[in-house]
Amino acid sequence: MGVILVQPNKTVRLEGALGPLAATAGTGHLTFALSAKDAGTNVVLTYDFGGYANGGMGDFAAPVDEVLDGQLDRLRRYIETGHPDAH
Secondary structure, three states, rough: EEEEEEEEEOOEEEEEEOHHHOOEEEEEEEEEEEEEOEEEEEEEEEEEEEEEEOOOOOOHHHHHHHHHHHHHHHHHHHHOOOOOOOO
16 A cells, blocks of 8 residues: 555545455555544544455455454554554
8 A cells, every 4th residue: 555645643544455455456545534532542544445346345345344453453552552462
C-alpha cells in the first residue's frame, strides 16, 4: 500500500489491496482517523475496497475485517505495553 494522505494528528490514508485482495481487479483505501480521547488518542480504522474478483467479493469481507481488527489490537498493545503480542 502507498500513503496518499497525511493530516498530522487527524488522518493517515493508504491506497492499495491487502493480502489476497491483491489478486483481484480492485483497490482500496485504508484510513486511520485519529481524535483526542481523555489523555490519549482514539483510532478508527476503515478499509473501503471495491472492484472485480472472479467469483465475487462476498467471501473477502469477514476475513479482512478479522485481520484488520487483530492488527489494530496489536497496535494498541504495542502502544500500551511496548509489546504487540499478549504476554
